[in-house]
Amino acid sequence: MNQTLVGFIRKELTQTLRDPRMRVVLFLVPMFQLIVFGFAVSNEVKNVRLAAVFDSKDTLMQHIYERSLASQMFLTAQTHERDPFEMIQADEADAVIVAPPGGLTKAMGRQSASLQLLIDASNVLEAQAIEAYIKQITLKTLQNDLQLNLNKIPIQIDSRILFNPEMNTAIFMVPGTLCMLMLLTTMIMTNTAIVREKEMGTFEMLISAPVSASEVIYGKTIPYVILGMANFPFILSVAIFLFRVPMRGSFLLLFLSAFAFTCTAVAMGTLISTFCKNQQQASLASFLVIFPMMMFSGLMFPVENMPFYLRWLSQLDPLTHFMGLLRNIMLKGGGPSYALIHISVLALMAIVSTIISFKRFRTTLT
Numbered sequence: 001m002n003q004t005l006v007g008f009i010r011k012e013l014t015q016t017l018r019d020p021r022m023r024v025v026l027f028l029v030p031m032f033q034l035i036v037f038g039f040a041v042s043n044e045v046k047n048v049r050l051a052a053v054f055d056s057k058d059t060l061m062q063h064i065y066e067r068s069l070a071s072q073m074f075l076t077a078q079t080h081e082r083d084p085f086e087m088i089q090a091d092e093a094d095a096v097i098v099a100p101p102g103g104l105t106k107a108m109g110r111q112s113a114s115l116q117l118l119i120d121a122s123n124v125l126e127a128q129a130i131e132a133y134i135k136q137i138t139l140k141t142l143q144n145d146l147q148l149n150l151n152k153i154p155i156q157i158d159s160r161i162l163f164n165p166e167m168n169t170a171i172f173m174v175p176g177t178l179c180m181l182m183l184l185t186t187m188i189m190t191n192t193a194i195v196r197e198k199e200m201g202t203f204e205m206l207i208s209a210p211v212s213a214s215e216v217i218y219g220k221t222i223p224y225v226i227l228g229m230a231n232f233p234f235i236l237s238v239a240i241f242l243f244r245v246p247m248r249g250s251f252l253l254l255f256l257s258a259f260a261f262t263c264t265a266v267a268m269g270t271l272i273s274t275f276c277k278n279q280q281q282a283s284l285a286s287f288l289v290i291f292p293m294m295m296f297s298g299l300m301f302p303v304e305n306m307p308f309y310l311r312w313l314s315q316l317d318p319l320t321h322f323m324g325l326l327r328n329i330m331l332k333g334g335g336p337s338y339a340l341i342h343i344s345v346l347a348l349m350a351i352v353s354t355i356i357s358f359k360r361f362r363t364t365l366t
Contacts, residue, residue: 021281045129047304051077051093053084058103064141065097073133075304088120088162089332091324094304095119095130104155114156121164122331124172126302131159163331174243175326176299178235179319182258183265183293186228188286190269194220195282217354217361221266228262229255248333257329257339260346261322267353268318274360293319321345 017023050068054061068074077093084096098116100107107113117134121127135157142154164171197220232255239245247254272289276282294300297319303311314320321342328334 019277019281021275026284045126045133045302045305046073048074048126048130048133049077049092049094049304050074051079051084051087051096052098053096054099055103058099058105060105060108060141060145061099061103063145064104064138067141068134068137071133071137084118085162088118089334091328091332091334091338093120094123094126095134097134108155113154114158117157117159119159119161121161121167122172122327123298123302124164124167124169126304127161127164127167131157170243171245171331174239174245175330176297176323178239179261179297179323179326180294180299181235182228182232182261182322183290183319185231186224186262186265187269187272187290188283189227190221190224190266191273191276191282191286192279193224194270194273195276195279199278214358217270217357221270224266224269225262228266229259232258232262245330247330249329253336253339254326254329257322257325257343257346260343260350261318264318264346264350264353267350267357270357271353271360274357293317296320297323299323315345318346318349
């Protein structure tokens with residue numbers, strides 16, 4: 001075998017594996033991610049937040065609602081609104097069943113029973129399954145309560161598909177793709193730009209210059225916040241004019257959300273760069289951070305599908321909050337109260353990441 005080639009292979013392997021951090025990133029992190037994703041990733045629709053509007057004396061409706069919750073496909077929606085539409089618009093419920101006037105039990109006696117079902121279709125994956133679940137549960141409830149062998153539901157279920165009546169997958173996926181593009185063009189650029197300074201040796205020149213650590217960090221991060229925000233209107237225009245994603249909410253809230261997310265992504269990119277010595281490590285570290293963020297954000301499958309003991313991880317994912325903001329503002333026309341909560345979480349993440357980055361930079365500079 002060519003000894004020169006063998007020497008190059010040995011040198012490359014030695015150079016890559018001599019760093020303990022690279023060994024962890026190459027071998028331990030992927031195994032950990034596979035274990036977590038194996039438990040978390042599921043396309044089965046479950047844990048749907050269900051609300052019901054009916055009179056307490058309506059026995060049949062009560063049984064349908066209780067059987068729905070007992071099926072483990074639905075959870076009780078904690079709602080503060082009384083109007084079914086507002087429950088879904090405020091993101092307090094994913095579906096609402098509404099009994100007919102006078103109650104479903106009396107309507108069955110009149111042979112004119114109907115049931116209204118409101119479904120939040122901003123998440124197409126959930127919306128496609130909810131109606132089938134409710135029909136199946138209603139049929140089983142009638143079979144048990146009325147002791148009848150029914151093959152068809154004797155109740156007319158009037159389904160209202162809200163916020164995406166055509167069940168267009170693009171309307172659901174494009175906001176998520178927009179989030180990913182914003183993340184890629186901010187976090188990776190910030191991370192690699194700072195690490196490139198270290199690898200080229202120019203970082204030492206910055207250290208020796210009469211500048212403070214804060215000036216170095218702000219000087220290397222603020223430009224990428226500006227670039228990220230400058231890129232956002234172009235991406236948003238493509239989503240609205242090419243893919244016909246509706247814009248029902250406030251542009252001001254939308255841009256404020258984008259600014260909070262951009263600052264968070266840049267701050268996290270800066271934090272990652274403090275752990276990396278070269279661009280190879282920076283690229284691999286960015287991928288190993290972005291991939292879990294994408295999986296836990298709700299882009300590929302509903303967050304509600306994850307087990308309860310893993311669902312809290314999605315709340316630590318800035319992509320989850322930004323994606324929720326985009327879909328709520330653009331598709332539902334969400335109000336300031338929902339936006340304020342998630343923008344505050346993004347701002348907190350940005351502050352924490354910046355503080356840790358400052359501390360690590362001071363350690364590096366000294």
